[in-house]
Amino acid sequence: MKKVENKLKEKLNNKEFIAKSQCVIRLLMARLEIINMELSVNLKRDVIQSKTGRLKSYKSTCKKLNKKGLERSFSAAAENIHDLIGVRGVCSYVDDIYLVQKMLEEQQDINILKIKDYIKHPKESGYQSLHMILEVPLVFQGETQWIKAELQLRTAAMDYWANLDHQLRYKKEDSQGREAAIDQELKKCAEIVEYLDQTMLEIRKKIEKI
Amino acid sequence: MKKVENKLKEKLNNKEFIAKSQCVIRLLMARLEIINMELSVNLKRDVIQSKTGRLKSYKSTCKKLNKKGLERSFSAAAENIHDLIGVRGVCSYVDDIYLVQKMLEEQQDINILKIKDYIKHPKESGYQSLHMILEVPLVFQGETQWIKAELQLRTAAMDYWANLDHQLRYKKEDSQGREAAIDQELKKCAEIVEYLDQTMLEIRKKIEKI
Amino acid sequence: MKKVENKLKEKLNNKEFIAKSQCVIRLLMARLEIINMELSVNLKRDVIQSKTGRLKSYKSTCKKLNKKGLERSFSAAAENIHDLIGVRGVCSYVDDIYLVQKMLEEQQDINILKIKDYIKHPKESGYQSLHMILEVPLVFQGETQWIKAELQLRTAAMDYWANLDHQLRYKKEDSQGREAAIDQELKKCAEIVEYLDQTMLEIRKKIEKI
Amino acid sequence: MKKVENKLKEKLNNKEFIAKSQCVIRLLMARLEIINMELSVNLKRDVIQSKTGRLKSYKSTCKKLNKKGLERSFSAAAENIHDLIGVRGVCSYVDDIYLVQKMLEEQQDINILKIKDYIKHPKESGYQSLHMILEVPLVFQGETQWIKAELQLRTAAMDYWANLDHQLRYKKEDSQGREAAIDQELKKCAEIVEYLDQTMLEIRKKIEKI
Numbered sequence: 001m002k003k004v005e006n007k008l009k010e011k012l013n014n015k016e017f018i019a020k021s022q023c024v025i026r027l028l029m030a031r032l033e034i035i036n037m038e039l040s041v042n043l044k045r046d047v048i049q050s051k052t053g054r055l056k057s058y059k060s061t062c063k064k065l066n067k068k069g070l071e072r073s074f075s076a077a078a079e080n081i082h083d084l085i086g087v088r089g090v091c092s093y094v095d096d097i098y099l100v101q102k103m104l105e106e107q108q109d110i111n112i113l114k115i116k117d118y119i120k121h122p123k124e125s126g127y128q129s130l131h132m133i134l135e136v137p138l139v140f141q142g143e144t145q146w147i148k149a150e151l152q153l154r155t156a157a158m159d160y161w162a163n164l165d166h167q168l169r170y171k172k173e174d175s176q177g178r179e180a181a182i183d184q185e186l187k188k189c190a191e192i193v194e195y196l197d198q199t200m201l202e203i204r205k206k207i208e209k210i
Numbered sequence: 211m212k213k214v215e216n217k218l219k220e221k222l223n224n225k226e227f228i229a230k231s232q233c234v235i236r237l238l239m240a241r242l243e244i245i246n247m248e249l250s251v252n253l254k255r256d257v258i259q260s261k262t263g264r265l266k267s268y269k270s271t272c273k274k275l276n277k278k279g280l281e282r283s284f285s286a287a288a289e290n291i292h293d294l295i296g297v298r299g300v301c302s303y304v305d306d307i308y309l310v311q312k313m314l315e316e317q318q319d320i321n322i323l324k325i326k327d328y329i330k331h332p333k334e335s336g337y338q339s340l341h342m343i344l345e346v347p348l349v350f351q352g353e354t355q356w357i358k359a360e361l362q363l364r365t366a367a368m369d370y371w372a373n374l375d376h377q378l379r380y381k382k383e384d385s386q387g388r389e390a391a392i393d394q395e396l397k398k399c400a401e402i403v404e405y406l407d408q409t410m411l412e413i414r415k416k417i418e419k420i
Numbered sequence: 421m422k423k424v425e426n427k428l429k430e431k432l433n434n435k436e437f438i439a440k441s442q443c444v445i446r447l448l449m450a451r452l453e454i455i456n457m458e459l460s461v462n463l464k465r466d467v468i469q470s471k472t473g474r475l476k477s478y479k480s481t482c483k484k485l486n487k488k489g490l491e492r493s494f495s496a497a498a499e500n501i502h503d504l505i506g507v508r509g510v511c512s513y514v515d516d517i518y519l520v521q522k523m524l525e526e527q528q529d530i531n532i533l534k535i536k537d538y539i540k541h542p543k544e545s546g547y548q549s550l551h552m553i554l555e556v557p558l559v560f561q562g563e564t565q566w567i568k569a570e571l572q573l574r575t576a577a578m579d580y581w582a583n584l585d586h587q588l589r590y591k592k593e594d595s596q597g598r599e600a601a602i603d604q605e606l607k608k609c610a611e612i613v614e615y616l617d618q619t620m621l622e623i624r625k626k627i628e629k630i
Numbered sequence: 631m632k633k634v635e636n637k638l639k640e641k642l643n644n645k646e647f648i649a650k651s652q653c654v655i656r657l658l659m660a661r662l663e664i665i666n667m668e669l670s671v672n673l674k675r676d677v678i679q680s681k682t683g684r685l686k687s688y689k690s691t692c693k694k695l696n697k698k699g700l701e702r703s704f705s706a707a708a709e710n711i712h713d714l715i716g717v718r719g720v721c722s723y724v725d726d727i728y729l730v731q732k733m734l735e736e737q738q739d740i741n742i743l744k745i746k747d748y749i750k751h752p753k754e755s756g757y758q759s760l761h762m763i764l765e766v767p768l769v770f771q772g773e774t775q776w777i778k779a780e781l782q783l784r785t786a787a788m789d790y791w792a793n794l795d796h797q798l799r800y801k802k803e804d805s806q807g808r809e810a811a812i813d814q815e816l817k818k819c820a821e822i823v824e825y826l827d828q829t830m831l832e833i834r835k836k837i838e839k840i
Contacts, residue, residue: 019461023454030450034443038560041439045377050260092373107559109529139527140458156370157406163302164410167255168417182416189409196367196402200374203395207378210389229671233664240660244653248770251649317769319739349737350668465797470680512793576790577826583722584830587675588837599840605833612826616787619819620794626812627798 004073009058011074012084018055020140021085024147025053027136028087031110035103039096047096049156053087082114082133083150090159093204094119094197097130097153104132104151111135111146119158125183126190127162129154157193161186214283219268221284222294228265230350231295234357235263237346238297241320245313249306257306259366263297292324292343293360300369303414304329304407307340307363314342314361321345321356329368335393336400337372339364367403371396424493429478431494432504438475440560441505444567445473447556448507451530455523459516467516469576473507502534502553503570510579513624514539514617517550517573524552524571531555531566539578545603546610547582549574577613581606634703639688641704642714648685650770651715654777655683657766658717661740665733669726677726679786683717712744712763713780720789723834724749724827727760727783734762734781741765741776749788755813756820757792759784787823791816 011017029051036048056064061077061084070076077084091097097119104110114133122128130153135146154162165186168179221227239261246258266274271287271294280286287294301307307329314320324343332338340363345356364372375396378389431437449471456468476484481497481504490496497504511517517539524530536551550573555566574582585606588599641647659681666678686694691707691714700706707714721727727749734740744763752758760783765776784792795816798809 016461019457023457026450026453026457030446033446034558037439037443037446041436092370106562108564138454142526144528156366160302160366160406160410164414164417167414171417171420179417179420182413182420185409185413185416189406189413192402192406192409196370196399196406199395199399199402200370203392203399204374204377206392206395207374207381207389210381210392226671229667233667236660236663236667240656243656244768247649247653247656251646316772318774348664352736354738512790576786580722580786580826580830584834584837587834591837591840599837602833602836602840605829605836609826609829609833612822612829616790616819616822616826619815619822620790623812623815623819624794624797626815627794627801627809630801630809630812 004071005062008061008072008074008077012055012058012061012077020138020145020147021055023138023140024085024136024149025055025087027138028134028149028151029053031104031107032087032089032100035100038103039099045092047091047099049090049092051087051089053085056081056084056086082148085147085149086152087149088152088154088159090156091153092156093201094155095201097155100153101130101132104134109137113148119154122190122194125165126187127165128158128190128194129162155197157196161190161193164189214281215272218271218282218284218287222265222268222271222287230348230355230357231265233348233350234295234346234359235265235297237348238344238359238361239263241314241317242297242299242310245310248313249309255302257301257309259300259302261297261299263295266291266294266296292358295357295359296362297359298362298364298369300366301363302366303411304365305411307365310363311340311342314344319347323358329364332400332404335375336397337375338368338400338404339372365407367407371400371403374399424491425482428481428492428494428497432475432478432481432497440558440565440567441475443558443560444505444556444569445475445507447558448554448569448571449473451524451527452507452509452520455520458523459519465512467511467519469510469512471507471509473505476501476504476506502568505567505569506572507569508572508574508579510576511573512576513621514575515621517575520573521550521552524554529557533568539574542610542614545585546607547585548578548610548614549582575617577616581610581613584609634701635692638691638702638704638707642685642688642691642707650768650775650777651685653768653770654715654766654779655685655717657768658764658779658781659683661734661737662717662719662730665730668733669729675722677721677729679720679722681717681719683715686711686714686716712778715777715779716782717779718782718784718789720786721783722786723831724785725831727785730783731760731762734764739767743778749784752820752824755795756817757795758788758820758824759792785827787826791820791823794819 032048032051036046039047061081062072064081065072065076068080070080089100091100101115105112112132112134116131116133119128119130132151132153133148134151135148137144138147168182168186171179242258242261246256249257271291272282274291275282275286278290280290299310301310311325315322322342322344326341326343329338329340342361342363343358344361345358347354348357378392378396381389452468452471456466459467481501482492484501485492485496488500490500509520511520521535525532532552532554534553536553539548539550542548552571552573553568554571555568557564558567588602588606591599662678662681666676669677691711692702694711695702695706698710700710719730721730731745735742742762742764746761746763749758749760762781762783763778764781765778767774768777798812798816801809
């Protein structure tokens with residue numbers, strides 16, 4: 001058991017694995033920039049405000065494997081954890097998210113494996129975002145490999161909420177129970193976020209009609 | 211009249227003026243980065259999410275002079291328009307804004323000329339932000355000059371609102387009257403933003419106490 | 421004639437043309453980053469030190485059309501000037517340039533139209549660089565278009581020389597004749613650059629064999 | 631002994647030490663940018679082509695302490711190793727280096743502790759660069775501290791050479807003796823670099839006089 005775990009750590013820290021994963025992040029970031037540039041020609045504003053990419057850490061990978069009741073092996077991680085490579089785009093308005101999704105679906109060299117729409121169907125916690133599990137082709141050392149990554153699209157307000165929620169989850173590990181009330185408040189807050197995003201979008205549409 | 215105006219344009223586009231102003235922007239951005247790094251040691255999170263800087267365009271300077279009933283001369287602009295050089299910092303939470311303000315007040319080589327707190331006292335439109343009119347020393351061509359700039363601090367939610375409001379103001383020039391109703395809705399939206407920021411801050415404080 | 425020229429200016433400054441061209445630059449920069457990451461896994465050093473991209477200015481486009489005896493129209497420019505979109509990569513060693521070329525040739529979604537090897541065959545002036553005229557596919561507004569761009573690869577020493585040479589050419593327009601002697605010295609300097617690059621490469625190869 | 635060493639590692643990895651050091655790097659980088667902007671107004675070209683900053687790693691700190699015959703303690707490192715915090719600026723021409731030095735000497739809030747001119751007096755190996763040991767004031771947690779850092783200024787050609795030399799030194803540890811001949815060739819190469827820099831500078835001066 002211990003040996004498998006060490007192999008997981010070793011493989012996640014393998015130089016070639018990291019280099020490939022960074023390449024996938026760069027490719028997806030470049031794709032988002034191009035989509036943004038293209039949309040901005042007509043819309044005369046940025047659709048994607050900011051974007052980040054990251055590799056999932058060994059620690060965080062183990063936590064997720066535990067939660068799913070899987071063994072700590074690289075193959076278990078590669079098959080079951082879709083966000084080992086993750087890219088996040090923060091959009092200005094809710095409808096921008098679906099515009100970006102549509103543009104990604106039109107790209108011939110991106111396979112979309114799965115879409116989880118936590119905007120139309122927020123998580124129990126109140127979490128909202130659009131998750132796309134993608135595959136992109138990477139030419140590396142002469143061969144083309146299709147590599148999986150998760151792209152998260154959300155508004156600035158959803159991102160605001162998610163950062164606060166993440167901070168709570170991090171704290172939870174040191175505490176017991178007292179945070180049930182906070183969970184409740186965060187959920188209420190997620191509803192304010194949703195209401196804000198909807199109201200802002202409606203106003204923008206009215207402004208555009210002037 | 212026309213001649214004075216041309217001189218304004220010329221002076222705003224003067225290479226040395228632009229170089230100096232860019233230096234002031236760089237200095238202030240570096241200062242914000244340092245404040246962020248310092249605060250993050252104890253708080254274990256970023257206090258300043260993002261920052262931008264810009265020089266006010268000739269067109270936008272003229273508009274502001276008109277609104278204030280001033281002539282289009284460089285001296286009128288330099289004396290009365292405080293944001294010819296502008297830097298904006300977007301903070302995560304409302305109290306972070308006042309933390310950053312306090313740290314700036316402790317810096318010995320920054321003069322704070324004026325503070326306009328549009329968070330405690332939002333503008334009629336609903337606009338919220340903390341504006342600080344500062345002076346920073348710039349050693350340029352052997353001499354030290356104190357140069358004025360405006361620093362705007364706001365939360366991500368306030369920034370979201372301000373971008374939408376700016377888009378409306380831009381449109382307004384082409385339209386007539388129909389936007390009074392939109393103004394009303396934007397104001398309501400500013401209240402949601404305020405409510406969201408307060409709720410998020412309260413939750414964060416509760417999380418920190420766990 | 422004047423009308424055609426105005427159209428050239430207008431088309432080069434057209435927002436969609438600029439957005440598309442910027443997309444091509446982003447794509448090529450991302451491609452160079454990926455190639456660099458891939459090569460660095462085995463070589464344990466950066467092969468591409470730095471890279472830049474630019475659109476050719478209207479002024480500089482006109483100059484080149486003049487020199488070629490062509491009319492100042494957009495179609496003349498698009499057909500005959502290959503570096504309207506230009507990307508430059510600065511490599512550490514001469515052999516790195518050919519490594520990058522080889523990797524680009526293996527990419528299936530890049531067409532290489534022409535290669536001009538000014539390293540093996542320097543220009544009369546002494547200028548050295550590898551120029552590749554490429555076509556890359558851009559999905560824009562639903563359609564795939566193949567867009568032409570020039571990629572210049574050179575060592576840091578060649579880049580050093582080219583910057584100095586460019587400065588001279590810029591000055592030349594204001595002067596007459598006196599610079600023939602300088603041309604001669606620049607050419608001598610280009611030979612020192614070549615000698616330096618060769619010597620550095622030989623030493624690196626010896627170091628690698630240790 | 632082991633305990634002192636562990637303390638060195640711990641202190642070099644201390645979050646506050648790292649944050650402060652990063653602040654010093656940011657401050658010096660901002661200062662170089664400002665100097666470059668100021669000089670570019672008159673010279674109409676960039677004087678500082680690129681710049682980087684880094685903290686010295688624990689491993690590299692130990693190596694240097696060993697070489698100097700000092701114990702592996704933080705106080706020994708802080709007093710005797712001047713480049714725990716290091717910033718490097720790459721200039722276009724040799725005379726630009728001295729221009730930047732002069733501008734730094736005129737800054738009232740930078741103390742220059744020592745200047746080592748390895749351009750006028752290259753190291754035995756052939757190494758060329760201008761090293762300035764500086765102290766800059768950092769306001770951190772309410773107090774002003776003067777923190778030491780090393781600024782290295784060199785031309786692109788010197789940087790080219792130094793990178794190759796560094797690669798050799800790195801290899802040397804795994805080899806024995808065979809590299810004496812390479813040392814000799816590197817030294818010869820350093821002379822070509824010097825000759826190139828001088829020739830380029832002379833040509834630039836002639837071009838400026840046209």
